[in-house]
Structures are given as C-alpha cells and as structure tokens.
Amino acid sequence: MTTNMITPDQAMVDGLAEEMRRDPRVITFGEGTATKHYELVEEFGRKRVRNTPLAEGIIAGTAAGAAATGLRPVVDLLFAPFLTFAMEELVNSAGKLRFISGGQFSFPMVAIARTGAGWAVGGQHNHNIESWFVHSPGIKVVMPSTAADFKGLMKSAIRDENPVMFFADIGLLHTPGEVPEGDNVVPIGKAALRREGSDVSLISYGKTVGKCLEAANLLLAEGISAEVIDLRSLKPLDEAGVLSSVLKTGRAVVVHEASGICGVGAEVAAIIAEKAFSQLKAPVVRITGPDAPPAASYPLEQAFVPQPDRIAAAARRICA
Amino acid sequence: MTTVESIVDRSVTQKLETMLLIRTFEEKSAELKAAGHSPSMCTSVGQEASAVGVISALDERDLILTNHRSAGHLLARGADPNRVMAEIHGKATGYCGGKSGSLHISVKEIGVILTSTIVGGELSLATGVGLSLQMLEMQGIATVFFGDGAATEGIFHESVNLAAVWDLPVLYVCENNQWQAYVHRKETMRIDHISEWGARYGIRTATVDGNDVEAVAAAARDAVAYIRETGKPFLLETYTYRLRGHMEPDDQAYVDKEELSRWRSKDPITALERKLVTDGVLTATELAAMKETVRKKVEAAAQFAITSPYPTLDQLTAGVYA
Ligand SMILES: Cc1ncc(C[n+]2csc(CCOP(=O)(O)OP(=O)(O)O)c2C)c(N)n1
Ligand SMILES: [Mg+2]
Numbered sequence: 001m002t003t004n005m006i007t008p009d010q011a012m013v014d015g016l017a018e019e020m021r022r023d024p025r026v027i028t029f030g031e032g033t034a035t036k037h038y039e040l041v042e043e044f045g046r047k048r049v050r051n052t053p054l055a056e057g058i059i060a061g062t063a064a065g066a067a068a069t070g071l072r073p074v075v076d077l078l079f080a081p082f083l084t085f086a087m088e089e090l091v092n093s094a095g096k097l098r099f100i101s102g103g104q105f106s107f108p109m110v111a112i113a114r115t116g117a118g119w120a121v122g123g124q125h126n127h128n129i130e131s132w133f134v135h136s137p138g139i140k141v142v143m144p145s146t147a148a149d150f151k152g153l154m155k156s157a158i159r160d161e162n163p164v165m166f167f168a169d170i171g172l173l174h175t176p177g178e179v180p181e182g183d184n185v186v187p188i189g190k191a192a193l194r195r196e197g198s199d200v201s202l203i204s205y206g207k208t209v210g211k212c213l214e215a216a217n218l219l220l221a222e223g224i225s226a227e228v229i230d231l232r233s234l235k236p237l238d239e240a241g242v243l244s245s246v247l248k249t250g251r252a253v254v255v256h257e258a259s260g261i262c263g264v265g266a267e268v269a270a271i272i273a274e275k276a277f278s279q280l281k282a283p284v285v286r287i288t289g290p291d292a293p294p295a296a297s298y299p300l301e302q303a304f305v306p307q308p309d310r311i312a313a314a315a316r317r318i319c320a
Numbered sequence: 321m322t323t324v325e326s327i328v329d330r331s332v333t334q335k336l337e338t339m340l341l342i343r344t345f346e347e348k349s350a351e352l353k354a355a356g357h358s359p360s361m362c363t364s365v366g367q368e369a370s371a372v373g374v375i376s377a378l379d380e381r382d383l384i385l386t387n388h389r390s391a392g393h394l395l396a397r398g399a400d401p402n403r404v405m406a407e408i409h410g411k412a413t414g415y416c417g418g419k420s421g422s423l424h425i426s427v428k429e430i431g432v433i434l435t436s437t438i439v440g441g442e443l444s445l446a447t448g449v450g451l452s453l454q455m456l457e458m459q460g461i462a463t464v465f466f467g468d469g470a471a472t473e474g475i476f477h478e479s480v481n482l483a484a485v486w487d488l489p490v491l492y493v494c495e496n497n498q499w500q501a502y503v504h505r506k507e508t509m510r511i512d513h514i515s516e517w518g519a520r521y522g523i524r525t526a527t528v529d530g531n532d533v534e535a536v537a538a539a540a541r542d543a544v545a546y547i548r549e550t551g552k553p554f555l556l557e558t559y560t561y562r563l564r565g566h567m568e569p570d571d572q573a574y575v576d577k578e579e580l581s582r583w584r585s586k587d588p589i590t591a592l593e594r595k596l597v598t599d600g601v602l603t604a605t606e607l608a609a610m611k612e613t614v615r616k617k618v619e620a621a622a623q624f625a626i627t628s629p630y631p632t633l634d635q636l637t638a639g640v641y642a
Contacts, residue, residue: 296421
C-alpha cells in the first residue's frame with residue numbers, strides 16, 4: 001500500500017474532500033471554513049463550503065436541522081471551549097431528538113473541535129471536554145492520535161448516521177505522519193494496539209498515546225514490557241479491546257490530558273474493575289491532567305499534560 | 321504606577337502619546353512573537369483611536385470589560401506595559417501571573433475586569449456588572465468593548481435587550497473593525513452598522529469615525545454623560561479597521577488589497593500627527609522626542625518580559641477555588 005506523509009490537519013481535510021466527492025449531500029461550514037479551505041471552495045463551490053457568522057449556536061443548530069432533513073453537514077467549531085455556545089444544539093437536539101421522536105429523525109453530522117496543550121493560549125481555548133459528550137446520549141465521540149486515523153475516522157464519522165464529535169488534539173495537528181492512499185476508512189468503536197507488551201497496559205488517546213509509547217521505551221530499558229492501546233474512539237468505547245489487553249497483562253495505567261475526575265479514564269478503570277477484577281495483579285492507575293484550567297504560560301501548559309516519566313513511574317510502581 | 325486619574329480627560333497630545341505607545345507596544349509584541357520569544361497574540365493596530373478616545377471619557381469609578389484584542393484598552397487605561405508584556409509572554413510577573421497569556425488579561429486595580437477571550441463572553445458579564453453598579457449605588461458605569469463579530473453571537477442581543485429593560489448603566493462599545501478573524505464583516509450581516517441593531521432594542525446609539533480620536537472622545541463623553549444622567553445603556557460604535565492580521569503572524573492573503581490600502585491611508589496615528597504638527601500644537605522635534613520616549617518604554621517592557629521568570633510548577637493548580 002502506498003502511503004504519503006501528511007499532517008493530521010491536512011488528513012482531516014483530505015478525508016472530508018473525499019467524502020464530499022463521494023456524496024453530494026456532504027457540506028461543510030464554520031467561522032472561516034471557506035477562507036481557510038479555499039481548495040474546497042474551488043472544487044465544491046460556495047454552496048457546499050461556507051463561511052458563517054461568528055455564532056456557534058446557530059452553526060451547530062443549522063447542522064442538526066439540516067442533518068435531520070437530508071444533508072450531511074461537517075461543521076468546524078474551532079476550539080473546544082467554544083462548544084459551550086453550541087451545547088444546546090449538540091446535546092439537546094442532535095443527541096436526543098432521534099430517541100425522543102421515536103426514531104423518526106437521525107442526525108448524520110460531524111462537529112470538529114480542537115483541544116489540548118501546544119499553543120500556549122490558555123484555558124478558554126485549551127480544555128479537553130471530550131468526556132462531556134461521552135456522557136451525553138446519542139452522540140459518538142472520536143479523538144485520533146495518528147495522521148491516518150485523522151483521515152480514516154473523519155471518513156467514518158461523515159458516513160455515520162449519528163452525530164459525531166471529532167476532537168482534534170492541537171499538539172498533533174502539524175506533525176506529518178503516514179497516511180495510506182485511497183479509501184481508508186477507520187471504524188468508529190475500535191481501539192488500536194500501538195505496541196505489544198506483556199506486563200502492563202498503557203491505555204490512552206490523543207497526544208498522550210505518544211507519551212505512552214515514549215514511556216514504554218523507558219520501561220523496556222528496565223525490563224518491563226508495556227502494551228500501548230490507543231482508544232481513538234471514546235464512544236463507543238472498545239471494551240473488548242481494552243479487556244483483552246488487560247486480561248493478558250493484568251495491569252493497567254489509563255492516561256489522558258483531560259482532568260481526571262469523571263474523565264474517560266474513570267470509565268475505562270470502571271470497566272476493567274467490573275470485568276477483569278479477578279485477573280488484576282494491581283489496582284488500575286489513572287494519570288491525567290489536574291482539576292484546573294490549563295494556564296497559558298508555556299511551562300505550566302506542558303506540565304498539565306501527563307509526560308512519559310510520570311507514566312513510566314506509575315507503571316513501575318504497579319509492576320514492582 | 322500610573323493612576324487612573326492621570327489619564328482622564330487627557331489633552332490631545334497625551335492622547336497621541338498613548339496611541340503611539342499602543343502601536344509601538346503591539347508592533348514590538350508581534351516582532352517578539354516572530355522571533356520566537358512568545359506565543360501568538362492579537363494586535364489592535366489601526367484601532368488605537370477607538371481605545372484611547374473611549375477610555376479618555378471614563379473616570380476611576382468606571383469598570384471596563386474587554387476581550388482578546390485588549391492591549392490598547394489596557395494601556396489606554398494606564399496598565400504597566402512591563403506587566404502586560406510579561407503576561408503576553410506567560411511570565412510570573414505578568415498581571416495574571418502568566419496564567420492568562422495575551423488573551424484574557426484583567427487588571428482589577430485599574431478597573432479592567434473579567435476579560436474573556438470567548439467571543440461574546442464579556443457581553444454576557446457586562447449586564448451583571450451593570451446590575452452591581454446600579455444596585456450597590458457604585459456610581460460608575462460598565463464599559464464593554466466587543467467586536468462586530470461578537471455582535472453576531474446571540475449573546476450580544478440578549479445582553480443589550482436585558483440592559484435595556486433593566487435600565488443598566490452599560491456603555492456598549494462595538495469596535496467595528498470590518499473583520500471577524502478570517503471572515504469579512506460583510507459576509508456575516510446585511511447591515512453596515514451594529515448601532516442599527518442596538519437601536520432596535522430601544523437603547524440610545526451612535527456611530528463615530530473610529531479613526532478620529534477627538535471625535536471618539538467627544539462621542540464617548542456624550543454617551544457617558546447620558547448614562548450617568550439616566551442610568552440607561554448606550555451603544556457606541558467606533559467604525560474602524562484592523563490593519564494587521566487576526567493573530568500574529570498573519571500574511572493577510574485573504575484581505576482585499578485595495579480595501580487595506582484605503583484604510584492604511586486613514587491610519588489614525590499618522591493623521592493625528594500630521595494635524596498636530598500642521599496646527600502648530602506639536603513641533604516635529606517634540607514629536608520625535610515623544611516617539612523616542614515611547615520606544616524606550618516599550619524596549620524596557622520587552623526586556624522585562626524576556627528576563628522575567630516563568631511561574632513555578634505549584635501554580636499549575638493554585639487558585640482554582642476560592
Ligand atoms: C465563542 C468564540 N468563537 C470563536 C472564537 C475564535 N475567534 C477569536 S477572535 C474571533 C474574531 C472576533 O471578531 P470580532 O468580534 O469582530 O472582534 P475582533 O477580533 O475583530 O476585534 C474569532 C472567530 C472565540 N474566541 N470564541
Ligand atoms: Mg471585528
């Protein structure tokens with residue numbers, strides 16, 4: 001298979017463009033979408049690629065209304081904290097009206113939001129709120145870590161009949177990675193095994209997958225074999241994938257940048273405790289961001305993110 | 321330390337000096353960003369007359385709410401350039417200890433409060449500030465700076481309507497700079513003046529040439545006098561232009577060249593310099609000396625920011641809860 005080196009930022013757009021070619025119902029709009037993606041305007045025209053007024057509520061609401069009535073909108077809501085202006089539309093409408101209407105409507109739409117450390121812009125731009133949506137019924141949530149998954153999950157998200165929140169980790173967006181050519185669709189709900197190991201499972205998503213891989217290298221030097229699981233889809237969560245790894249290693253460190261309290265890691269830890277308790281050789285450990293807004297100041301922003309040494313230390317502790 | 325009193329009712333030469341300070345400060349920040357010294361930030365180059373004109377009409381009782389494009393408002397109100405620059409650099413000596421960075425700098429001691437980089441965030445808070453001023457009989461008025469883009473958020477309309485029906489002492493200042501990040505204002509609304517929207521909610525409004533500092537100051541004085549007398553809100557639109565990009569660096573490839581050069585020729589600072597020299601208010605030598613003073617101040621701020629320490633890691637979770 002031929003692969004190209006592409007940034008995740010571009011891979012998302014490539015995935016979108018392929019789906020727009022494939023399905024005329026796919027449209028995209030957002031604050032500056034047509035300015036930033038002029039190549040899409042040239043190929044698909046101003047009807048399908050639009051700039052909007054600066055108004056997240058109506059962007060998300062318009063997407064939901066259009067999705068229920070025949071279009072497949074992909075909307076870019078920029079930074080995750082701006083989603084708070086669109087919560088009503090995403091959570092109450094897109095997420096609930098399928099169920100509430102007795103299944104009369106569905107909402108095939110994708111909302112993109114950037115998040116995470118890497119730009120030193122502070123807590124009103126950087127806030128990992130993906131678990132808010134995991135907690136909201138009717139909505140799927142993905143957060144890829146590789147360029148190939150940015151593209152492949154975007155394609156799946158667009159084809160999905162449900163509203164999908166697509167979280168893009170800013171820290172990853174501009175580092176090129178391998179992307180297979182062609183119609184490479186990555187299924188939603190399937191975790192990826194990034195590294196095989198036998199002593200401990202490091203379970204993560206987004207930029208901390210890379211930190212786990214680095215931690216695994218540190219651990220290897222000490223004779224600890226760490227497996228790294230990339231969840232990439234937070235809802236549905238690949239329970240079987242998580243459990244098969246933990247049943248093998250008997251130990252789990254769950255890692256994410258989002259704050260720990262009621263985060264995705266809490267759910268993963270609960271699943272492990274409920275379904276693999278008898279196989280556990282040590283308690284499940286969570287390594288996460290603190291219960292604080294990320295500061296703008298660069299060193300504080302970086303310290304917010306679980307780093308390889310912290311992850312390795314946790315793994316070492318439970319492997320001792 | 322600059323006191324707020326010293327900046328009230330400034331003379332026109334003082335206004336020019338403040339505008340020069342803002343311009344020089346922001347160009348320096350952009351230069352430092354380009355050199356890799358600091359994260360990105362938004363400048364208000366081209367809009368200095370709006371900040372200086374409005375703020376010169378306020379006094380020490382008044383409270384100011386602002387947004388991501390705030391350096392002009394902060395400096396016009398008398399903030400210490402060293403500490404603003406340090407905050408932009410995320411340093412411990414910044415006004416918010418480096419936790420804000422450039423985008424949400426508040427300086428309570430000079431009445432610049434509750435800065436939000438969520439577009440429209442400041443509009444949602446201004447009514448509450450107005451309510452406190454009204455109910456606690458604090459005398460001052462709440463002045464809220466926001467952009468033409470913020471006016472397309474629903475919260476703008478909710479804010480103005482509530483201020484109207486509750487008679488809140490809020491001065492809404494829409495800095496209509498024709499841009500909303502990478503989208504031209506005309507792509508987002510069928511009207512040209514945000515004051516038209518304000519008027520539909522039953523409040524007093526005015527639009528002023530935002531590049532003429534004396535015109536802005538006069539319009540703001542009228543608005544402030546009206547609010548102090550009636551307790552009711554007022555919307556002042558300063559019609560201006562964002563001469564640099566949205567966020568540094570920005571090649572402005574998406575900007576119409578003709579429009580940009582038309583507005584460049586209306587640069588509020590060059591126009592005022594020319595006028596003051598022609599009118600004999602200021603000699604060329606005095607102007608040069610003024611620029612040198614400003615340059616030195618800004619250089620000192622840059623040095624202060626660069627040499628200041630970053631916050632210590634215990635600050636990661638300090639101050640989240642009261
Ligand atoms: C709720 C929200 N949406 C989007 C953004 C991203 N953003 C920051 S500034 C800006 C443009 C704001 O335009 P305007 O209100 O006219 O103010 P200006 O920047 O022109 O001063 C945008 C879209 C944001 N910070 N908050
Ligand atoms: Mg604007």
